[in-house]
């Protein structure tokens with residue numbers, strides 16, 4: 254009897270907490286979509302803030318360039334070396350070029366760039382907006398009749414949407430360059446052969462799918478980091494908390510979106 | 524001009540204001556006094572629509588501001604100036620850009636003109652030559668005064684001051700009190716000031732309202748408040764540790 258009752262209580266409690274968890278989830282996602290809508294409306298309705306957009310483009314894009322270079326270049330090298338293990342056994346080294354080119358442009362460059370930008374710039378945006386929130390600066394903006402979304406989120410959104418795909422193109426280039434370095438120096442593939450094996454399988458579609466992904470990742474990073482910042486609560490501790498969850502949630506949603514788009518392109522192509 | 528009607532507000536299930544009624548007349552200078560944490564800043568934020576009441580309504584010139592759309596609210600807020608308790612200056616902007624924010628945003632003015640107007644406002648609060656500094660480089664009292672300059676730059680009809688003289692030296696405090704009085708006399712602004720400083724309250728107020736236990740418990744001219752029979756008001760304005768507010772737990776020594 255008692256065990257039965259305990260089980261019943263346990264099940265009830267689990268159901269209740271699952272329900273609140275689901276509710277919070279929906280509330281959060283709803284909040285993200287509302288912010289996205291307001292931001293996009295802001296792009297067209299508010300007057301353009303060139304200075305802020307340029308400043309953000311500099312912070313997000315130009316300043317991320319070295320780390321994107323470093324990571325994509327080394328990823329290209331590692332990719333070439335790891336696949337050399339298998340492919341040399343089958344004397345198919347020349348396919349390394351194609352493998353590197355395709356996996357970099359279709360998958361690795363967009364995702365790695367997005368993860369770098371989420372960690373580097375998403376966190377910074379959340380920390381900045383969060384501090385503004387807890388020191389009443391966002392309320393002050395409202396009292397000065399400025400719309401916080403149009404003033405703070407829209408310029409960052411425009412900058413992200415432009416800069417993340419650009420960084421992805423850089424990453425495409427340097428990832429392939431990393432593979433090329435290994436192919437030429439260690440695997441003794443000739444320059445012309447490597448180039449041919451890179452360009453032949455690579456189509457505009459491959460690069461485009463990578464760029465479509467990266468635009469959606471940019472939107473995810475910007476909206477999550479701004480949302481977390483604007484909704485920060487509870488002083489410095491709260492800002493720390495929202496910065497952490499901004500990065501974690503961006504990572505999760507980037508990977509989910511990546512999965513979704515990869516599946517979509519796969520089934521559309523077949 | 525501004526009317527809080529039966530306003531109730533709670534944060535995290537804790538009731539802060541309960542059926543609060545307060546009317547501010549056009550052109551008057553009202554001072555709100557009350558203990559720390561009793562909800563003075565919250566009631567000030569109600570008046571400009573930063574906080575929405577759980578129950579009751581806030582009327583500005585007869586319109587209930589909780590029913591306004593965000594653009595209408597933005598337009599209405601152009602009538603207001605507000606000094607925040609923590610100044611709330613924008614860290615990423617210089618003092619010039621902070622004080623001139625609304626001019627840069629809405630006014631059709633040349634840069635030199637804006638600069639001149641900003642210097643003029645900074646002069647009124649006793650500051651000069653700091654236009655190119657960032658707020659992080661200013662002292663607490665300087666930030667407060669820059670915030671004050673930002674609140675008055677558009678010569679708004681209604682100004683809300685949250686503790687304008689807290690954290691500044693007595694001389695500057697007097698300058699600020701005189702400034703509030705001066706704005707009031709020359710521009711006929713309606714001002715609502717929150718303060719703990721009784722000297723400054725007597726100096727700037729047409730009327731003083733005391734907030735205690737979620738409501739306004741006393742309101743009147745400075746003389747009426749000074750001679751109030753209410754023991755709570757009496758204890759507060761005299762600054763006694765013993766009395767009905769503290770009910771025996773005022774002094775533990």
Ligand SMILES: Nc1ncnc2c1ncn2[C@@H]1O[C@H](COP(=O)(O)OP(=O)(O)OP(=O)(O)O)[C@@H](O)[C@H]1O
Nearest residue numbers: 534535539557558559560561562563564565566608
């Ligand atoms: N955004 C908020 N979230 C949660 N609680 C809040 C919020 N704003 C105010 N409070 C609570 O409301 C109460 C009143 O706060 P308020 O800032 O109005 O006090 P105050 O009268 O201005 O005090 P002080 O003189 O110290 O400035 C406090 O207990 C505070 O904890």
Ligand SMILES: [Mg+2]
Nearest residue numbers: 563564608685
């Ligand atoms: Mg306060």
